[in-house]
Amino acid sequence: MKLKKRDILLVTIGAAIVVFLLSAPPATTNPVPYDDTHRQYYDLARDEGKKSAERFCEDCHNQDMMPLPEGHPPKYRCLFCHRLERDK
Numbered sequence: 001m002k003l004k005k006r007d008i009l010l011v012t013i014g015a016a017i018v019v020f021l022l023s024a025p026p027a028t029t030n031p032v033p034y035d036d037t038h039r040q041y042y043d044l045a046r047d048e049g050k051k052s053a054e055r056f057c058e059d060c061h062n063q064d065m066m067p068l069p070e071g072h073p074p075k076y077r078c079l080f081c082h083r084l085e086r087d088k
């Protein structure tokens with residue numbers, strides 16, 4: 001079988017994609033602390049799902065009590081980004 005230009009191109013693109021995926025930065029967003037404040041939400045997320053737990057986050061993490069850092073990404077669905085460390 002003769003290698004065609006197109007084959008070489010495809011392999012090159014494939015390799016580029018793999019390199020791109022492997023070089024993605026590790027997840028760096030801070031997880032939800034597993035402390036006395038947050039432990040109940042771990043339980044809630046496990047028993048009733050993450051959406052149920054997320055309803056409470058903004059009771060404390062809100063503009064008046066504990067503002068999110070400036071430039072915080074859109075905060076819809078906290079637990080997609082802030083992992084529960086005990087998720088496993």
Ligand code: HEC
Nearest residue numbers: 030031032033035037041053054056057059060078079082
């Ligand atoms: C009862 C108030 C309260 C609620 C509700 C609450 N938090 Fe917190 N949160 C705190 C306090 C106080 C801190 C800082 C001290 C600590 O780590 O517990 C904090 C810290 C954090 C941090 C920062 C961790 C770090 O490393 O800096 C994250 C992320 C966080 N909370 C996410 C959440 C999410 C997601 C929810 C909803 C599931 C939530 N919190 C619900 C009070 C609350």
Ligand code: HEC
Nearest residue numbers: 029030057058061068069071072073074075076077078081
């Ligand atoms: C799209 C992803 C995303 C979502 C959704 C999200 N966050 Fe964050 N959050 C981040 C990132 C990234 C940072 C770090 C920002 C920085 O350092 O400027 C951060 C920072 C924080 C911090 C400051 C302490 C720390 O860990 O740096 C708190 C507290 C926090 N988020 C709470 C929440 C809460 C509560 C919600 C839901 C209402 C939420 N976040 C939703 C990505 C997210």
